[in-house]
Amino acid sequence: METGVVMRGMDAWLLSRPWKDAAAGGDVHYLSSCATGRIARVLIADVAGHGERVAGLSQRLRDLMRRHINIVDQRRVMGALNRQFTRDSTDGRFATAAMVTLWTPTGEADLSRAGHPPPLLYRARTGRWSPMPGGERTSEPDDIPLGIEARAKYGRVRVALEAGDMILLYTDAAVEAGVERGRPLGEQGLLEVLSTLDPTKPGRLLADLERGVADRAGGPPGDDLTCVLLRANEDRPRPGLGLGLAAGARIARETVRSLSGKGPIPWPEISARNLVGAFVEGANGARPPAGGPRESEEPRQP
Numbered sequence: 488m489e490t491g492v493v494m495r496g497m498d499a500w501l502l503s504r505p506w507k508d509a510a511a512g513g514d515v516h517y518l519s520s521c522a523t524g525r526i527a528r529v530l531i532a533d534v535a536g537h538g539e540r541v542a543g544l545s546q547r548l549r550d551l552m553r554r555h556i557n558i559v560d561q562r563r564v565m566g567a568l569n570r571q572f573t574r575d576s577t578d579g580r581f582a583t584a585a586m587v588t589l590w591t592p593t594g595e596a597d598l599s600r601a602g603h604p605p606p607l608l609y610r611a612r613t614g615r616w617s618p619m620p621g622g623e624r625t626s627e628p629d630d631i632p633l634g635i636e637a638r639a640k641y642g643r644v645r646v647a648l649e650a651g652d653m654i655l656l657y658t659d660a661a662v663e664a665g666v667e668r669g670r671p672l673g674e675q676g677l678l679e680v681l682s683t684l685d686p687t688k689p690g691r692l693l694a695d696l697e698r699g700v701a702d703r704a705g706g707p708p709g710d711d712l713t714c715v716l717l718r719a720n721e722d723r724p725r726p727g728l729g730l731g732l733a734a735g736a737r738i739a740r741e742t743v744r745s746l747s748g749k750g751p752i753p754w755p756e757i758s759a760r761n762l763v764g765a766f767v768e769g770a771n772g773a774r775p776p777a778g779g780p781r782e783s784e785e786p787r788q789p
Contacts, residue, residue, distance in 0.1 A: 496591025
């Protein structure tokens with residue numbers, strides 16, 4: 488699959504190619520935007536193994552993503568996915584995963600990982616790609632792959648994005664390309680390939696990246712490959728009475744559609760932060776604790 492979508496606050500492009508062009512594989516992706524456009528979320532996961540023999544378990548994981556997508560705190564989403572995936576994975580298979588939530592009114596992006604390769608960050612101001620700040624594994628919380636320990640806990644890091652900044656999520660096939668020849672590409676090799684591509688043409692970047700990886704590694708990746716490219720845009724919603732009422736109407740319309748068998752009921756999380764954020768701008772994104780700095784891993788650019 489190769490496709491793109493424009494949402495409030497974020498543009499996204501996807502490339503997903505199962506191993507040896509099979510009909511299905513072990514990679515999973517899910518993208519959503521809430522009824523107000525304030526919260527855009529992307530999940531990407533990689534079930535151990537490849538091809539159609541793990542496709543059933545990857546579809547189950549995608550169903551779990553869909554079920555829990557409306558939980559606002561993504562640490563809770565990762566915890567819920569892990570608990571249920573651990574119960575479902577009776578043969579001991581596990582999955583790595585990464586989740587990015589963009590608070591579009593503030594331009595802040597949250598990242599949580601479950602043993603997944605760290606995303607890469609492009610800054611439009613500098614024109615450079617680099618590992619996303621805070622992307623290294625931590626000992627606390629656990630941040631281990633899904634399906635290993637049902638009680639595992641997952642953390643979160645936050646960066647501030649400006650219009651034109653991009654985040655690249657990918658499965659490990661992108662950095663393990665060439666391992667069969669004893670020369671895996673690695674994160675540094677992936678960064679070097681990205682440095683040769685034109686960031687002003689994001690609609691072509693993933694296809695160009697796939698070709699660049701194969702050329703540098705001496706052949707296509709030996710596993711399912713999925714890449715998701717996210718770019719912050721300037722279409723940021725302004726919370727207020729109009730936005731809140733419009734969101735209520737959208738939820739009511741989609742609920743009616745779901746009752747006729749056209750998808751799940753889009754129940755929002757009933758929490759003060761979620762509901763009040765549609766009407767009050769200060770209820771969105773990171774909030775500074777009393778007397779302390781913002782939670783962001785990286786300060787907002789002046």
